[in-house]
Amino acid sequence: NGAYIHQCVIRRARNGISRAVSNALLDMYAKCGDIGSASQSFTEISERDLLTWSIMIWGWTFHGSLENALECFEQMKSTGIKPDGAVxxxxxxxxxxxxxxxSGLELFNSMQHEYFIKPTLKHYTLVVDLYGRAGKLDPALRFLESMPISPDFMVWGALFCACRARKNIQMAELVSKKLVELEHKHPGKYIFLSNVYACVGRWKNVDRVRAHMQNLKIEKDPGWSYIEVNGQIHSFVAGDRAHENVEEIYSKLEEIVSGAKEHGYMPETESVLHNIEEEEKEEHLGSHSEKWALAFGLIRTPPGMLIRIMKNLRICSDSRSIVKHASKVSKREIMVRDVRRFHHFKDGCCPCRDHW
Incomplete structure (x- = not known):
């Protein structure tokens, strides 16, 4: 629909497309996952303002291309346009x-001392996230505690996510106390802490956290994914087998997983409930909505066609492994848009190099 509107605008624009409309089209393509069309639209904009550059840089960032984002950033500066806090x-x-x-820390220092831009909580959150994703948890905590403004739930949450990824129980428990003080009933804290305990086999702690969630009547949002095929949206919910093609989808998913195992894939069952057998844990992992959407896409779309999947939660590492394998075997590009960003899988790889 957006591309159709774009063509209508081109046909009716007698004196060329205005910069405001051009920026809107650029933003539309980037947010809808078509970074190629966004890049093409960007090259066609002759007079670019700060917003134009900002949209394109954010587009490359959301699509996991540091090289293109950095190139765009440097080009913008070379034109005399100074970056703002959003850039x-x-x-x-x-x-x-x-x-x-x-490089990230150098940029953060440059923002303050070269461009005299005062960091906001969002900037500080990203620096904590920068440390955390690289496994530098102690520097992340020191940075957080030295901030000139009080860290909020999002800043502590960035560190908490890093603790989960690195299975650092001691720091996760410390951070969780801060999160409870800031927002007592936020479900994310309890869910992440439960998963951290599960990853290291501390099942009594898992049971305690989940019982506490029940007492507070805190529920986890169900995971769902959807995929568009032939103009029709197909939705999948985690654990839901109500789809009319359930048997065919399940068979395809088994085929994908089986093939992945032959190439070294090991299901990441550590965080799955401990009171079920290993085979059932793998079955639980197989119920993830994005995997069902992937299997359906491979069945219902022609060979070579790009598969686009949208997911409401962050894609887990086990699902990433399956999608990477599927992209290599099927010789397809598979794009997954989760709650954080776009992931482009091609020939078994993703540009983020697993720093997701």
Whole structure:
């Protein structure tokens, strides 16, 4: 629909497309996952303002391309346009998702001392995230505690996510106390802490956290994914087998997983409930909505066609492994848009190099 509107605008624009409309089209393509069309639209904009550059840099960042984001950033500066706080946010996110700690810190210092931009809580959150994704948890905590403004739930949450990824129980428990003080009933803290305990086999702690969630009547949002095929949206919910093609989808998913195992894939069952057998744990992992959407896409779309999947939660590492394998075997590009960013899988790889 957006591309159709774009063509209508081109046909009716007698004196060329205005910069405001051009920026809107650029933003539309980038947010809808078509970074190629966004880049093409960008090259066609002759007079670019700060917003134009900002949209394009954010687009490359959300699509996991640090190289293009950095090139765009440098080109913008060469034209005499100075970056603002939003542009620095985009670049910090790009460095964070690429594991480039030193470059990210250099940029953060440049923002303050060269451009005299005062960091906001969002900037500080991204620096904590920058450290955390690279596994530098102690420097992340020291940075957080030295902030000139009080860290909020998001700043502590960035460190908490890093603790989960690195299975650092001691620091996760410390951070969780801060999160409870800031927002007592936020479900994310309890869910993440439960998963951290599960990853290291501390099942009594898992049971305690989940019982506490029940007492507070805190529920986890169900994971869902959707995929568009032939103009029709197909939705999948985690654990839901109500789809009319359930048997065919399940068979395809088994085929994908089986093939992945032959190439070294090991299901990441550590965080799955401990009171079920290993085979059932693998079955639980197989119920993830993005895997069902992937299997359906491979069945219902022609060979070579790009598969686009949208997910409401962050994609887990086990699902990433499956999608990477599927992209290599099927010789397809598979794009997954989760709650944080776009992931482009091609020939078994993703540009973020697993700093996601």
């Amino acid at each position: 620095f946010l985009a670049m910090l996110a790009a460095f964070s998702h690429s594991g480039q700690v030193d």
